[in-house]
Amino acid sequence: MRNDISDLLNFVGRHEVWRDRLQDVVAEHLMPALEEFDLEDEELSELLGEPWPGVLWGCGFEDFLGRRYDDENIIDLYLKRRGWKEAALNRDYFAALRDTPVSLYEVSEVKSGTSMVLRDLLGGAEPVTVLEQSATRSLKQWDRIAVRVVAERDNHVISGALLAFSPDAVELLFDGLRGALKLRKRDALRLTTDQLHACAPIFTSAWLFTALPRAMFPPQPTFCNSDGEEVMFHDLRFPLAAGVTQKDVAACLNRVKALIPEKRHFWNWLAPRRTRPHTQAEGVMLDSQLEGRTVLGSLELKGKSLLVTVNSIERAAKVEALVKEAAGERLKPPLTTIRTVEQMMAEERPERTLEGADEIPPQIARQITHDYLDKHYRETLDAPLPALGGKSPRQAVRSAAGRAKVLDWLKLIENRSAQNGDALISEYDFGWMWDELGLQEHRR
Structure with missing residues (x-):
């Protein structure tokens, strides 16, 4: 199996130097947040629940796989000594994972249990279709995720460590990357492969620095x-x-x-x-x-x-x-x-x-809800919005800067709708709004 890393883990565990290096890299990912919130490793499980401790450890592990120590790399060493035991697909996957940095991706065109399109927000690569079963069952249109997108023969797949980023986590990540790279606020965030490799722990820290406060002090809705x-x-x-x-x-x-x-x-x-x-x-x-x-x-x-x-x-x-x-x-x-x-x-x-909801036939309830949302959003297109600097969406799309704000606004409301627990709302199709504002080509 491509994702079977058991032999690789055993190989690392048998070599004290590499085992210590792995622990050091995982600590780089976790310790800033643990020290800030005065927590021990084992408390992550209690606060975040499964599967997050394992996913966070995986973020450090995948970072470790790409690191070099005096020009030595654990994947190179493993494939040289034990590669003969691995299937060709597994060897190719390990080599690709070694060379692929983590980045932040925007999710679109989700086909549950099959695939999704990912747009790299930091590396500048073209959007790619990723074959994926598990993650596509929970991810929604315009979600932001930190993950490694690995080329595999004629396809692309994602690595095992995936973190879904909230808007505040994205903002914290961008601030952290600008600080690490000494960029100004107005500078575009376009990172090279080497820069993304070097900044891998910042992704985990940004996620933890927003996830832990929510877990420790659940916000009361106002x-x-x-x-x-x-x-x-x-x-x-x-x-x-x-x-x-x-x-x-x-x-x-x-x-x-x-x-x-x-x-x-x-x-x-x-x-x-x-x-x-x-x-x-x-x-x-x-x-x-x-x-x-x-x-x-x-x-x-x-x-x-x-x-x-x-x-x-x-x-x-x-x-x-x-x-x-x-x-x-x-x-x-x-x-x-x-x-x-x-x-x-x-x-x-x-x-x-x-x-009882059964008194209204589902198709009628759906039509009523979607008719209401149509009316609401048609009025919204002509309403001044704080997010657009007091302009309506129709006014804002007339300039390049305004169009960028409208795109962010559309993605935000569509993503929030998709995340809604009420299927009548989460199934609502926003495509007509993109068409009406002349932005359909950006909807992927």
């Missing part, structure tokens, strides 16, 4: 709205004053420009159209868009009350003032109920269980 306010659902119930009808209140509300009727006795409270985007808020943003404007809340006349729902304490105060100004004494002071995101989720869970 929720905000598009104004950066903490999400706290407020339900305000304004009782109608004696003798006041729904028609009286509706007439008042219909005169408010920010209140857009959706149906009889129901209004969406919309924010003004923005000329500038808000600063990107931290946390998961909970807001929806309607006609390119943020929905700040909803109002509905039911029975003898006006029911108002918003998602922050700030918006609750604003909508109360808005309603009082519009309806005056036709409404009594509101009774307010406040709920957290966790409470809302807990309340909705039993309903979902009782209603």
